[in-house]
Amino acid sequence: MFIINDLSVKYHDKEVLSNLSLTLNTSSVNGIVGYNGAGKTTLLNSIYDLTDIERNKIKFNGKTLHRSQIAYLESENFFYSNITGRDYLNLFRYHNSKFDIDLWQSVFRLPLDSFVETYSTGMKKKLALLGVISSDKDLIILDEPFNGLDLESVSVLQIVCRKLAEMQKTIIITSHILETLTSICDSISVLENGNITSTYDSSQFDILIDNISKNINEKYCHLINDCLKY
DSSP states (O other): OEEEEEEEEEETTEEEEEEEEEEEOSSSEEEEEOOTTSSHHHHHHHHHOGGGSOGGGEEETTEEOOGGGEEEEOSSOOOOTTOBHHHHHHHHHTTOTTOOHHHHHHHHOOOTTSBGGGSOHHHHHHHHHHHHHHTOOSEEEEESTTTTOOHHHHHHHHHHHHHHHHTTOEEEEEOSOHHHHHTTOSEEEEEETTEEEEEEEGGGHHHHHHHHHHHHHHHHHHHHHHHTOO
16 A cells, blocks of 8 residues: 555745645555646655655555655656757666667657657657656556556556556556546546645446536536626
């Protein structure tokens, strides 16, 4: 099990996460959804940046979670200047010599011998994803991994996530597009106002979709009607 117990995080005296608790099954794909500002990225950063939080707040398979167990894809990716895609991936092969760059290249199809600064946003995202996959960690955190990807690449990443779960990896993933999660996740948790308010398993995703749709309609329909009265 992956367990967070009463996690609170403050930025400049403002509490972003408040006594947050979450329990997830391992060897599974788990989504986190929430509106902008709900604290999704803060939660993922907190899981990864264990030096800034109390370590005993997060357990993984019954033991304290350590950064060495985590591969983290941040929403904004950083690459060194004047580095090719192949150079970037070769850095990861120092830690995992079994990672076959050319074989994965047949899946993601990147111009690996070109400088990364010439890549499109989607290409950079796929390159960063390959770096995360190559690390072969037990816990994989993906913050908005579908941003910038074309339709085919979205489907490829969804397949990869399911295959990783089958290989006993635990995945925590966020997305602004709910459909990208409902098609691959075993559970989806809702983050609101710094706390997990509910968690749905795959058999309940229709309820989740209906609840979100209902909340948005109640919040905005009458406002939009007023805006269109001209």
